[in-house]
Amino acid sequence: MVRTLIPEDPSDVHDVPLREALEERYLAYALSTIMHRALPDARDGMKPVHRRLLFAMRELRLAPGAAFKKSARVVGDVIGKYHPHGDQSVYDALVRLAQNFAVRYPLVDGQGNFGNIDGDNAAAMRYTEARLTEVARLMLDGLDEDAVDFRPTYDGSEQEPVVLPGAFPNLLANGAQGIAVGMATAIPPHNVAELCDAALHLIAHPDAKTKALMKYVPGPDFPTGGLIIDSRATLLDAYETGRGGFRVRARWHKEDGARGTWVVVITEIPWLVQKSRLVERIAELLNEKKLPLVGDVRDESAEDLRLVIEPRAKTVDAELLMESLFKLTDLESRIPLNMNVLTQGRIPKVIGLAEALREWLDHRRVVLLRRSRHRLDVIGHRIEVLGGYLVAYLNLDKVIRIIRKEDEPKPVLMKTFDLTDVQATAILDMRLRNLRRLEEMEIRAEDKALRAEQRDLKALIASEPQQWARIADEIKAMRVTFGPKTPLGKRRTGFAEAPTHDEAAIEEAMVIREPITVVVSDKGWIRALKGTVTDLSGVQFKADDKLKFAFPAETTSKLLVLATNGRFYTLDAGKLPGGRGHGEPVRLFIDMEQEADLVAVFPFVGGRRFLVASRGGHGFVVPEDDCLANTRRGKQVLNVDLPDEARVVTTVEGDQVAVIGENRKMLVFPLDQVPEMTRGRGVRLQRYKDGGLADLKTFTGADGLSWTDSAGRVFALSLKELADWRGNRADAGRLPPKGFPRSGRFENGG
Structure with missing residues (x-):
């Protein structure tokens, strides 16, 4: 038998747009x-x-x-x-x-x-x-x-x-x-004693803002402890808006050993971080040689948490070691805050600290009123029953006689003694053993106590200040139970400021310092050969490609790249591909325009000054530190407009500048005629009728100008011998001296 989902009666079929049907059902699920x-x-x-x-x-x-x-x-x-x-x-x-x-x-x-x-x-x-x-x-x-x-x-x-x-x-x-x-x-979780203090303040000052409540609730209190390193302003913003996060770090201390050795002992880790996974991650980074300051890690935990980090050498700075671990592992974790809750039990809403406490306090007041009314009903019923018991006690023989003789004693009792249905039922349900307890004084004492409680409850229900006073008493009692002196109530998470370290020092700490040789091909492929390689004849390149730059550096070095667009880019030498293959294009590491090309690549030293110049003959002196870029997009230093382009960057050494153009005319002038800037087009260095700037270099006048020709021969001229080529910037210059390379470049001259 084949079953079908199509109803036999066509009237049972309803046409519903698929979009509406899906929206309705997904909304119900959501x-x-x-x-x-x-x-x-x-x-x-x-x-x-x-x-x-x-x-x-x-x-x-x-x-x-x-x-x-x-x-x-x-x-x-x-x-x-x-x-x-x-x-x-x-x-x-x-x-x-x-x-x-x-x-x-x-x-x-x-x-x-x-x-x-x-x-x-x-x-x-x-x-x-x-x-x-x-x-x-x-x-x-x-x-x-x-x-x-x-x-x-x-x-x-x-x-x-x-x-x-x-x-x-x-x-x-x-x-x-x-x-x-x-x-x-x-x-995230918080400390109850602090929440109680904040709630009591909110009861006393109903319009209190989050800033005032943070005097009592400074931040979360995690089960696993740790240290919150955010500023008070960051915490306040998170608690006011209900959105944000908390940076939590592991708690650690340094333990000294024999003969100047020491270890770092971690006793608390951030909340929700699995200890075993944390140890595995540190071990992985050690194997990958990304934690050069760390020698070993071991877990010595028993009842209490104890992770031991051994430094690679006793001369290592402990704080720098921990900074490298915080940067790469979950020893520093960000705990999010998104206080999205159901207010009034049905409305999703993101609330702040003050509103969260207010929701709880308002609920406690509703509970107090409901319990008080319930207790009033119980008291009213008991007072009514006690009234019946008192009648039975005062007329015990007559009550017993009615119960024994009447087929339906309940209506007779109600009529004879003017009792309510509840009272008559209570008398009839009474056990014989209770008759000896029906003493008038006991009944009247219980009745009096219940009526006093009844008055108090009615006064409580009628007075909002009394209600808040009762809630405050309950909160104070809870604060004693979970106070800061109790094992469960003691605050576990502390507050600290993250130590400020030079970012470069931290980056350097995470890379093993080894010598390398950086090789850049003519088509812009870059790689790092291990060690200092002087003979590059055996280095292979892709077809139609060849060597462009090669220089020694270290894995901790930063490399500066100048492109024809006038931008400087920064590369981490430790992240360059190895020398086994052909490397990778520089463009994978920086965001350089497609039409731009490499002008120079060299290690960043710091403190030097560069002379940068464009093909059009404009240039200026710029401090090396101002060329360091913080993003992949680089840093614009030399302003050029196409078809002009950046042509040369050279280190300033001396007091004279030698410039040669593509027209093979050379000019020498004092360096002090070139301004120092951090960004711009610069001033005209040499005037050209045709072509543009080919090369330039700086030198000390007392030592003279030297260059090397294609055959490797070194030529040198003193400042006196350069008299025919000396002038002022923006002059045209004249044809170079005898022996100057046909390439129009100073080559390896120094």
Whole structure:
């Protein structure tokens, strides 16, 4: 038999545009994810799975101090009654609530293997056991007193709380992580004692801003400790907007050993970083030779965390060593802040610190009023029952006679003694053993006490200041329980300023310092040969390519590249490809225009001065430090307009400038006629009727000008012998002296 999805009755077929159908269904899925899975409720700081876990454990009577029950029993109740999802996802949620390295204030007291900071998984649920903690008891306190609304479970067979009473500020104390559809939440944990102080201040000053509250809540307090290195201004901006992040570093200290040796000991790592993965990462970097200051790493952790970092040599700077580790590993981690929560239990919204505390306090007031009204109803019922007991006590014989003789004693009792239905029922339900306790003084004493409590509760409900005073008392009591002097309440995360180090020193610390020879081909391919290579005859190039530049450097060197567009670019020598192949195009490392070509490549030394010039004959002196670029786009130094282009860069050495043009006319003039600038077109160095500048060099007048011809012969002329070529900048010059190379360049002359 073939089944079909097409209905037999054509009237049951409805035409719906596919776009509308998909939008409607995806919106329903998105809302379900946002409301029932990913975002926490601002009032109790919980997602549905966590709320149902705690409620199910309460129903199983797993209170603090009670006997443990198997986690499988808890998970079974949760998925069977309240949360129709996979058992593993529910167990994972339970495990996380028990991990004191993941949750600042655990809600579940676990017995057995619940995982560790190394990232090892918990044992299967059939092996582990669980019960609630004191924190969870505070979250659930008042459920039997109509503190919150209940709703039917997914199958209608049970009732579950919509939100927990939440006497504990769980949203901020334990934080939350979640990814919904189109939005996410990331709230780090905080210190409860500090949150209590901030809440008390907010009760006393309802209009207090986040800046005032940060006197009490300076920042997150992570279970694994660490150090927050952000500035107060950064923290304030994050807490005011509800978006931002926190830079957290491992806590470390230096331990001295024998004969001047020392090691770095790491005792705390950033939150949610797996220790074993961290050690593996450091070992990988050691193998890749990216941590030249580090000699070895070992994990000596037992109950307390202890990672030992050995330096490569005892002369290494410890802080520089740690900076290199912070830069490349999760020893420094960024913890995001995105306080996206469900306000009023249904509206997704990004809130700040003040609004988060206000949501919790407002919820506590609602819970207080509901519990007070519930208690009033209980007291009213008890007072009514006590009135009936008093009538029974004063007329005991007559009451007994009516009960014995009448077929329906209830209406007779109500008529005879003017009792209510509740009072008559209470008398009839009374056990005989209680008759001896029906003493008038006891009944009247209990009635008096209940009426006094009734008056107090009515006064509380009618007075908002009294309500806030009661909430403040509860918060103060909680602050004592989780105060800074208690093991659980003591602040674990500290604050520090990141030490300022020269970026170049840090970069250098992460590369092993070795000699290399940089080779650049005519077509712009670059590579680094190991060691100082003087004979380059054996270096191979691609077809139709040849050597253009070659010079010694070190793996820690920075290289300056001048292109024909007048821009200087910066390369890290340690990142250049090795010398086994043909290298890689320079353009892969910098963002250079396609029409631009290389003019010069050389190591950055620092402190020198360069004379840069264009083909058109304009140039100026520029400090070397001003040529260093911070981005791939380089730094514009010499301004040129096509078809003009940058032609020469030379190191300033001396007090004279020798310029030769493509027309083979040479000019010598004093260097002081050339201005020093950081960027510009410069001044005219030589005037040309045809062509442009071919080459230039600087020299000391007392030593004279020298050059080398194509045959390797060295020529030198004193300043006196150069009298015919001396003049002022912007002169035309005259044909060079005898023996000057036909190439029109000073070649290797120095």
